[in-house]
Each structure stands twice: as structure tokens, then as C-alpha cells.
Amino acid sequence: MEDPTELPLFERALELYRAAGDNRGEAEALFWIGCLHQYIRRDNETALPYLEQSNRLAAETGDKATQSEALRHLGIASHSAGRLDAARDQLEESSRLRRETGNYPGLASNMVGLAYIAAAQNRRPDAIATLDEAQAIAQAHEAHAILHHINQARTAIVRP
Incomplete structure (x- = not known):
């Protein structure tokens, strides 16, 4: 369920990070805006530009954690759209970054996808x-x- 105060707060954070010239913070705020649109509102079309820009800025600033999150959600959008090769590439890159940063639970989660x-x-x-x-x-x-x-994935894949 959406909290109506979240999006305005994320948008305010984005404004403040931009005003401060903080590209790393901007990447994180963009990610959360994209994630809200994708996960809460189920609107990949609106989410994609935020996630793409988040990924780009996170890569430029060396923020591997935010980049791995943006790539994960870009992969989810690609998978939903039936672009399986793109989804695989995005999730594999997200997984590489998660392994590199020691986010092993996140890595396992990506592996389900x-x-x-x-x-x-x-x-x-x-x-x-x-x-x-x-x-x-x-x-x-x-x-x-x-x-x-x-376990859910195993059941779906092994016994379709």
C-alpha cells in the first residue's frame, strides 16, 4: 500500500541533492522514485527513466550499491517486458556488483530472477x-x- 507522503519526500530529496551538486545522492533519490513507481504503483513505464538515470549516475560516482539496485529493477522491468536477454544482462551485472560489495542476500535474491x-x-x-x-x-x-x-521458484521451475 502506498504511503502518500513518500513520493513527495523522495522528490524533495532529489531536488536537494541536485541543488547541492551531489550526484551520488541524486542517484539514490532517483532509484527510490523509480522503485516506488515500479514496485508500489506497478508502473514500469514511469519507473524506467528514473532507474536508468539512477544507474548512470551511480556508475559515474562509483556507488556500486545504488547501481546494483537500479540494475536489479531495470532487469525486473526488462523481464516483465519479455526482453529476457536484457533482463539477464542487467541482473548478472547487478549480481556482480552485489558480490563485489558483499551483499550476499541481495545476490541470492537476484539469482531467483x-x-x-x-x-x-x-x-x-x-x-x-x-x-x-x-x-x-x-x-x-x-x-x-x-x-x-x-523454494517458490524451485516449485515453479521444477514442477511447472
């Missing part, structure tokens, strides 16, 4: 191997919510 993409591309053995690796990572980091998503 990569498994669904592999299954949609008729690469079922890759999907299962990806879920096996994601499960090992999630268990090692006690990421219980992600383990639940892995």
Missing part, C-alpha cells in the same frame, strides 16, 4: 543450478525470506 529467466529461455538445468547456489548463499547468510522465494 536469473533462475526464472533461465527457465523461460528453456535452460532448466541452469535454472536449477542457479537456485542451488542461491539457496547455499541464502542459508549461509540466514536470509530466510529469500529462502522462501527460492
